[in-house]
Amino acid sequence: MHPTTPAQPFDGSHDREIESLAEFDEVVAAHGTLSHFRVQSVDLTDRTDALLSLDTSGAVFLGCPMDPAAAARTRACGALVLPPVPGLAFDPYRGCVYSPDELFASLDEGYEATPDARTYAWFQRTKADGDIFGSMLRSIHDEAVSDALDELLVGARVVGVMGGHAMARGTEEYAGAARLGRELARAGLTVATGGGPGAMEAANLGAYAAPFGAGMLPEALRILAKAPAFTPSVTDWARAAFEVRAKWPGGGPSVAVPTWFYGHEPPNPFAAHIAKYFSNAVREDGLLARCNAGVVFLPGAAGTVQEIFDDATPNYYESRGEPTPMVLVDRAHWTERLPAWPLLRSLARERSMESRIALVDRIEEAPEALKRLGG
Known part of the structure; x- marks a missing residue:
């Protein structure tokens, strides 16, 4: 991490994000301030002395457990403190993506006991109830995951x-x-x-x-x-x-x-x-x-068809810059069973993406086709 001068306002840089206790200690040692930093899901219950003594003006603490006195002092100094949300199977403020071991913890008790299954159960209960708090938690979580x-x-x-x-x-x-x-x-x-x-x-x-x-x-x-x-x-x-x-x-x-x-x-x-x-x-x-x-599209149904054209649209308009390669695998599937290829080829005609799409018969041909298209 290479933070900018602490007195400067927060500019959205990843260099001002703290996502582990080691990073927290590094920042404290190097800069002696937490002003305008963003701290995500770091357990700070053993860092009370630092929180009681350092400048936390403009800082944001997202889901960080801390001593009540430390939380009160950081707020008084101008920090925004969003405490952990109890009773959830997931952390909406997480600073990293998931691992298989995390999502499948407690698998020995059956899949229903895992954080993955319990989070889905929470989603099922809350997704249609109109509660703004649940909607906010889901949105914050997804933004945190995208950032990670x-x-x-x-x-x-x-x-x-x-x-x-x-x-x-x-x-x-x-x-x-x-x-x-x-x-x-x-x-x-x-x-x-x-x-x-x-x-x-x-x-x-x-x-x-x-x-x-x-x-x-x-x-x-x-x-x-x-x-x-x-x-x-x-x-x-x-x-x-x-x-x-x-x-x-x-x-x-x-x-x-x-x-x-x-x-x-x-x-x-x-x-x-x-x-x-x-x-x-x-x-x-x-x-x-x-x-x-680029993307290789293997045979699939509605979801894969959607992905083909979700990828084709920015390639068509070049909204992400130069078009990226698209390789469809299994000629019979994409021309007869679900004829996405003829439409994709028609869309690509006389566009810059035309040279970036390919249809191959066998999966073994996909890597070479991807390479040929510039992937």
């Missing part, structure tokens, strides 16, 4: 892999998507998916398998095939994934961007970084906008 995701992906070349949740473990299609994720990760790209089961999980699994030898992925696929789908039991489905993670710890990183909007669809445990949202609209746009190295 931006920090995570600074400098990364991100390639999206989109596809439906119906692709079952144990199928050749699933294995092919996993090999795709592995190849993209080994090429130095950051694989990003919608974070759910099926094709999304397979691509995250492939990225997880990237550091290991050739024998790891086939064995992992065999283990996962014991629980081919997340229905009827999310618990069994998730446990099979954690069995793979336990047998091969320290897999390669990737990103998942799921949503509680489709709460029947759990996040997959193979992405190291999970940016989970309440708002599906924010999640969809944010995922595609961050795929600066």
Whole structure:
């Protein structure tokens, strides 16, 4: 961190965000002030002396537990203090994206006991009751997650892999998507998916398998095939994934961007970084906008069709700058079953995006097509 001069007003820079106790101590030691800093979800109950003595004017403390006297003093000095919200399964002010271990904690008691499931249950109870407080918490949470995701992906070349949740473990299609994720990760790209089961999980699994030898992925696929789908039991489905993670710890990183909007669809445990949202609209746009190295679209249904044209629109108008590559996989699927390709090709005609779209027959052709298109 390299904060600007503390006397200056806050300018929105990430350099003034404090997201851990270590960062808090670093700022205090280096600058002797907290003026105009933003502190997110840091437990400050053991930093009372600092809070009672330092300038906190213009600071904002988001969900930071602290001694009541310290909270009163920081407010008196001109800080805004938003305390933790009790009774929630999630932290609306969080400073980082989720990990699989965090979302699936207590899985040994069944999926219903996990923070992921309990957060979805809260969402179901509150999303239609018109309570402005619940709406505010969801909005703050999603903004915090977006901020954390931006920090995570600074400098990364991100390639999206989109596809439906119906692709079952144990199928050749699933294995092919996993090999795709592995190849993209080994090429130095950051694989990003919608974070759910099926094709999304397979691509995250492939990225997880990237550091290991050739024998790891086939064995992992065999283990996962014991629980081919997340229905009827999310618990069994998730446990099979954690069995793979336990047998091969320290897999390669990737990103998942799921949503509680489709709460029947759990996040997959193979992405190291999970940016989970309440708002599906924010999640969809944010995922595609961050795929600066292009997107591969595997066979899917309504959700994948939506993603194709959500990506096509900014490419058509060049609202994000130069169009990014779009590779559709499975000619029969995208020209006959769900003919998105003819419409995409018509939209692209005589536009700069025309040279950035491709349709391939087999998943093995996708990496080369992506490279050819400039991904």
